[in-house]
Amino acid sequence: MSRRLPVFLLLDTSGSMRGEPIESVKVGLTTMLSSLRRDPSALESVYISIITFDREVKELIPLTPLDAFQLPDFTTPDSGPTHLGEALETLHGAVLRDVKRSTPTQKGDWRPLLFILTDGKPSDSARFKEWTPKVCALTFGTVVGCAAGIKADKSSLETLCDHVVSLDTMDSASFEQFFKWVSASVAAGSTSMGATSSVHLPPPPPEVNTVIRPFRFSWPHSAYSDVSEKNHPIKQ
Amino acid sequence: MASFRLFGCFRKKPPNQTVSTTNEENTSTPDPDEISQQQSCSNSETLDSPQPENPEAMNIEEESETTQPAEDPGPTGNETTSPLDTHQRKDSEEETSTLTAPADSITPTHSSTEADQTDSLTVTPTEYALPNGKDGEPYRVEHLKEKIFSDAASEILTYYIEGLDESGITLLENEDTLDGIPTLIDNEPKVIQIELFYHLRNQERKPPFKHKLRFAINPDPQKLWKNIPSNREKPYWKSDEDCELLEEPGSGRLIAASKRGRSHAHEGTCRDDHYAIKYFHQSGWWLSIVADGAGSAIYSRKGAEIACTAGTKLFEDSIPFLDSEQLTNAICEYAEGSESSKNEVFGKLQELFIKRIGYPVCLEIYEHAKTSSHKAKDYNTTFLISAWKKTPDGWFVCAFSIGDGGIAVLHESEITPLNKGDEGEFSGETIFLTSNNVWEDSAALRNRVKFGLFKDVHGIYGMSDGITDPYFETEHNFSQLEKWHKFTEEIDSHLAQSASPEKRLLDWMDFWSPGNHDDRTLTVFQPVPPQTQREENA
Numbered sequence: 120m121s122r123r124l125p126v127f128l129l130l131d132t133s134g135s136m137r138g139e140p141i142e143s144v145k146v147g148l149t150t151m152l153s154s155l156r157r158d159p160s161a162l163e164s165v166y167i168s169i170i171t172f173d174r175e176v177k178e179l180i181p182l183t184p185l186d187a188f189q190l191p192d193f194t195t196p197d198s199g200p201t202h203l204g205e206a207l208e209t210l211h212g213a214v215l216r217d218v219k220r221s222t223p224t225q226k227g228d229w230r231p232l233l234f235i236l237t238d239g240k241p242s243d244s245a246r247f248k249e250w251t252p253k254v255c256a257l258t259f260g261t262v263v264g265c266a267a268g269i270k271a272d273k274s275s276l277e278t279l280c281d282h283v284v285s286l287d288t289m290d291s292a293s294f295e296q297f298f299k300w301v302s303a304s305v306a307a308g309s310t311s312m313g314a315t316s317s318v319h320l321p322p323p324p325p326e327v328n329t330v331i332r333p334f335r336f337s338w339p340h341s342a343y344s345d346v347s348e349k350n351h352p353i354k355q
Numbered sequence: 356m357a358s359f360r361l362f363g364c365f366r367k368k369p370p371n372q373t374v375s376t377t378n379e380e381n382t383s384t385p386d387p388d389e390i391s392q393q394q395s396c397s398n399s400e401t402l403d404s405p406q407p408e409n410p411e412a413m414n415i416e417e418e419s420e421t422t423q424p425a426e427d428p429g430p431t432g433n434e435t436t437s438p439l440d441t442h443q444r445k446d447s448e449e450e451t452s453t454l455t456a457p458a459d460s461i462t463p464t465h466s467s468t469e470a471d472q473t474d475s476l477t478v479t480p481t482e483y484a485l486p487n488g489k490d491g492e493p494y495r496v497e498h499l500k501e502k503i504f505s506d507a508a509s510e511i512l513t514y515y516i517e518g519l520d521e522s523g524i525t526l527l528e529n530e531d532t533l534d535g536i537p538t539l540i541d542n543e544p545k546v547i548q549i550e551l552f553y554h555l556r557n558q559e560r561k562p563p564f565k566h567k568l569r570f571a572i573n574p575d576p577q578k579l580w581k582n583i584p585s586n587r588e589k590p591y592w593k594s595d596e597d598c599e600l601l602e603e604p605g606s607g608r609l610i611a612a613s614k615r616g617r618s619h620a621h622e623g624t625c626r627d628d629h630y631a632i633k634y635f636h637q638s639g640w641w642l643s644i645v646a647d648g649a650g651s652a653i654y655s656r657k658g659a660e661i662a663c664t665a666g667t668k669l670f671e672d673s674i675p676f677l678d679s680e681q682l683t684n685a686i687c688e689y690a691e692g693s694e695s696s697k698n699e700v701f702g703k704l705q706e707l708f709i710k711r712i713g714y715p716v717c718l719e720i721y722e723h724a725k726t727s728s729h730k731a732k733d734y735n736t737t738f739l740i741s742a743w744k745k746t747p748d749g750w751f752v753c754a755f756s757i758g759d760g761g762i763a764v765l766h767e768s769e770i771t772p773l774n775k776g777d778e779g780e781f782s783g784e785t786i787f788l789t790s791n792n793v794w795e796d797s798a799a800l801r802n803r804v805k806f807g808l809f810k811d812v813h814g815i816y817g818m819s820d821g822i823t824d825p826y827f828e829t830e831h832n833f834s835q836l837e838k839w840h841k842f843t844e845e846i847d848s849h850l851a852q853s854a855s856p857e858k859r860l861l862d863w864m865d866f867w868s869p870g871n872h873d874d875r876t877l878t879v880f881q882p883v884p885p886q887t888q889r890e891e892n893a
């Protein structure tokens with residue numbers, strides 16, 4: 120079997136996403152799927168999982184190969200809390216269960232990618248704080264947070280993500296641009312991943328404001344990090 | 356999980372229900388009111404009450420669209436204008452006006468004026484989603500009725516499908532099967548939206564019910580790969596492929612080939628792999644170096660090249676050390692089984708590969724980076740070096756490696772790997788010649804040095820992960836003889852009887868393996884078979 124690039128999408132489906140925002144997300148996802156399907160490398164390696172969170176957390180689609188993927192329908196409650204903390208817990212379980220790591224007898228997956236989209240802030244903040252470090256310890260290739268609309272809480276995303284972008288409006292044009300950028304990032308991941316524990320993201324389009332400038336995130340506990348010149352004998 | 360039930364006059368839906376509240380609420384059991392109304396209408400029975408409102412939900416694939424309800428019951432449909440009917444109508448209008456209107460809304464309200472119970476039968480399609488297809492690949496879905504209607508399939512009298520026209524797929528009505536070979540224009544992925552119209556038993560004269568389904572046709576990734584030549588203006592440009600043959604009568608031949616991977620060809624970027632092979636006539640040593648520049652490092656192609664050229668030069672300088680009387684004698688005694696000599700050989704080879712070759716090569720890359728005002732990690736590369744020489748006791752082979760890829764000797768129907776590929780926790784992750792943690796861990800560093808004496812050598816191989824990933828996948832497989840048999844059979848049959856085996860090797864490297872499109876580099880040493888050798892000597 121071909122090596123997989125697992126891509127996890129955590130999508131906010133709370134009441135405030137109801138109506139145009141969630142429809143726009145669907146349009147955006149549709150665009151993302153069709154542009155990924157034009158990329159041979161993505162077609163052969165990308166697996167997508169969708170986890171939605173509102174007052175309930177649902178693993179809507181477990182890791183599914185891009186070529187077999189079919190966009191699900193989303194349901195949004197009238198109102199209620201945004202359980203992003205619980206979503207992280209569900210994600211954590213899904214990653215441990217489904218993402219393969221290399222062993223002498225098993226070829227590992229590519230380092231997984233995580234994209235989180237929310238228009239609010241975690242209502243279960245204690246749980247969110249509890250699960251943030253655990254999700255960080257899963258060492259994703261990149262974690263991108265998208266704060267959609269003015270009410271989205273960027274600061275909590277910043278504790279979790281190595282990139283946070285924001286959308287001023289929650290219309291389909293904005294989401295479409297965001298998901299186009301996601302697919303470009305995923306495609307970049309599927310062709311150039313390897314060797315380092317980070318993914319170079321393409322610059323986001325103008326509709327997508329970068330809150331944190333993209334930087335290369337290296338995991339301190341990875342034995343396979345790049346050489347740091349500071350420590351190298353030649354510099355000492 | 357199909358459900359179907361018999362309705363009396365109508366199916367009631369909350370009038371204000373909006374789109375996005377779908378499945379859950381609608382799969383709930385109808386409220387007692389609803390049931391009592393149904394019963395009061397026609398005494399029909401609810402066979403299976405949970406009824407997904409939006410069976411198509413799982414099939415919605417591309418842009419959301421408004422969903423039309425099936426044709427209204429026509430003039431023959433005994434349309435009535437009861438308040439309930441108006442209710443239903445309002446509902447439908449709402450659905451069409453919203454983006455994600457549930458697809459079915461296909462419970463046409465037949466009045467009970469005909470007093471025919473079967474007349475008002477309705478079935479609910481399952482959530483079955485048609486699988487996606489692939490350009491140029493046969494597509495076939497059998498037992499369609501059963502898949503879409505499950506237990507209620509027997510209630511379907513006839514059905515037909517619209518929307519397949521340009522898909523390359525047709526409905527074989529008699530076989531209840533979708534069949535065909537979908538084709539795409541210019542490899543553009545496509546979403547096929549179809550409408551399945553069906554008549555229920557005893558309702559031939561009614562307008563058909565409608566069920567919408569969608570599936571995608573994916574391009575064949577094989578057709579999507581582009582081959583864009585690399586830009587010669589780029590710094591450190593190198594050819595997209597390279598190959599070489601060294602032959603030494605009485606000893607053997609060493610064939611090398613290196614080819615740019617599809618992932619690079621698709622982007623028009625340069626090959627990052629490099630190799631060097633050499634035969635040193637005076638001493639009789641053969642040398643192979645394979646270096647794989649990191650995909651993430653901008654000038655890794657140069658790093659790999661430096662590793663090869665500097666490695667070759669430093670090896671050549673070290674031949675007197677290798678051929679010293681002390682080491683030659685130690686190898687002889689090691690051949691006789693002396694443990695102390697084995698340690699002596701090991702010690703000497705550590706000095707050779709770590710002090711005399713490996714580390715100086717690493718420093719050379721640092722020097723180059725410094726003078727070019729770049730970072731050393733921009734030149735990240737793996738380094739796999741192996742050298743061998745014929746001795747009276749067989750082939751003495753020694754190797755040293757940093758990073759992924761493989762070195763192995765196939766001999767006497769046995770496979771002996773001479774390295775342990777450095778693999779990270781995830782795919783494609785490894786360490787490099789230029790990684791400082793490699794040089795800090797001296798115990799691990801010593802274990803990178805391997806050697807052995809081999810009789811009846813079939814081949815000595817050095818390869819980048821562009822070859823090990825598709826052919827061996829894991830460290831375990833790399834030591835499995837059956838995997839090697841498949842590999843060497845392919846190589847041998849390709850190289851046999853060829854005047855230019857290096858070109859044949861290059862051709863072979865075009866092999867197709869999904870998801871494995873890295874640069875590919877392989878060096879193969881084939882000793883002259885003993886029999887041929889005798890003939891030559893004669």
